Amino acid sequence: MVIGFCAGVMLAASVVGLILPAMELTATHDVWLVIVGVMCGAVFLNLLDHITPHLHHVTGLDPEEHRNNATLNRVLLFVLAIALHKFPEGMAAGVGFNAEDVSNAWTVTAGLSLQNVPEGMVVISPLLLAGVNRWRTLMISVLIALFEVVGIWVGFAAGGVSEQLLPLMLAFAGGAMLYVVSDEMIPETHAHGYQKAATYALLLGFLSLVLMERFFE
Numbered sequence: 743m744v745i746g747f748c749a750g751v752m753l754a755a756s757v758v759g760l761i762l763p764a765m766e767l768t769a770t771h772d773v774w775l776v777i778v779g780v781m782c783g784a785v786f787l788n789l790l791d792h793i794t795p796h797l798h799h800v801t802g803l804d805p806e807e808h809r810n811n812a813t814l815n816r817v818l819l820f821v822l823a824i825a826l827h828k829f830p831e832g833m834a835a836g837v838g839f840n841a842e843d844v845s846n847a848w849t850v851t852a853g854l855s856l857q858n859v860p861e862g863m864v865v866i867s868p869l870l871l872a873g874v875n876r877w878r879t880l881m882i883s884v885l886i887a888l889f890e891v892v893g894i895w896v897g898f899a900a901g902g903v904s905e906q907l908l909p910l911m912l913a914f915a916g917g918a919m920l921y922v923v924s925d926e927m928i929p930e931t932h933a934h935g936y937q938k939a940a941t942y943a944l945l946l947g948f949l950s951l952v953l954m955e956r957f958f959e
Contacts, residue, residue: 744871746940748864749927750947752820752919755861758955760827760916763834764909776913783826783917788925790822816930817868820922824865825886827915832893833908839898858887 764776865886869879897908931940 744863744867744943745927746931746943747947747950748820748868749923749931750944750949751861751864751951752823752927752947753923753944754948754951754955755827756916756919756923758952759831760912760919764912764916767909767912775910779910779913780917780920783914783919784921786914787819787823787826787918787921790819816926817872819926820919821865821869821882821886823915823919823922824861825889826918828886828889829893829896830908830911830915832890832895833897833900833911834893836894836897836899837908858890 761776761780764779765773768776862883865883866879869882870876874882900907928940928944931937931944
């Protein structure tokens with residue numbers, strides 16, 4: 743149920759919060775850049791899948807236990823996807839503060855802040871369920887949040903340069919998240935005889951984030 747809800751949140755975040763905004767920032771004849779960005783993000787996370795068994799220093803678990811814990815490796819992969827999308831998401835807010843009217847930037851920032859609540863659940867709940875202790879889970883969550891803070895400052899400092907790179911980066915992060923949802927999370931939620939409950943949990947997670955995005959448009 744928890745992973746199903748998290749899958750829905752990530753699905754909505756990838757499409758509504760990343761890929762569609764990337765499309766809106768791209769001219770019609772350059773929309774192929776978004777498609778390339780999405781596919782590159784998926785391929786990149788596919789490659790990252792091979793390093794998750796070596797992250798035992800991050801989780802604090804015994805290397806052998808970590809290597810044989812398929813659930814933990816799956817969890818770490820979508821935690822990496824969440825971390826990956828924080829940077830361009832922060833840049834999107836930072837770029838807006840270069841405009842004369844910063845009211846839209848504040849709206850985006852408020853929306854991101856609210857969106858971070860269910861996304862925090864996506865990080866914390868599965869890590870705890872996979873056996874990572876609370877202190878390390880907290881530290882991992884804080885570190886991921888800092889990616890967004892760095893993204894805001896980079897977006898503000900880079901200004902016009904960020905505006906040109908932003909669609910590609912948003913699409914890249916969106917592709918990475920879609921890869922995790924399709925390849926790891928949905929198969930996991932449907933593998934233990936709770937397919938219906940997992941499906942409704944996914945829908946609830948998806949709608950929760952869509953409504954948050956709609957409220958802060």
